[in-house]
């Protein structure tokens with residue numbers, strides 16, 4: 125009786141696109157939290173989380189942060205890796 129479990133993978137790093145100068149910044153992410161601010165090395169401006177977004181990973185990368193993924197995984201009954 126092997127019911128296959130679906131797995132939600134948590135990325136180890138993401139590319140954040142700077143909203144000021146569009147520079148791409150690679151960051152490593154921890155397993156259970158979002159990233160809320162970052163300094164862009166190119167334009168020296170602060171990247172902060174928009175009020176309507178959960179974090180800068182959700183706002184400025186093409187991935188979702190571990191926190192969002194875990195909420196999603198729990199809602200769908202997926203196993204988290």
Ligand SMILES: [Zn+2]
Pocket residue numbers: 142143144145146147164165166167168169
């Ligand atoms: Zn920038």
Ligand SMILES: [Zn+2]
Pocket residue numbers: 158159178179180181182183188189191192
């Ligand atoms: Zn997020």
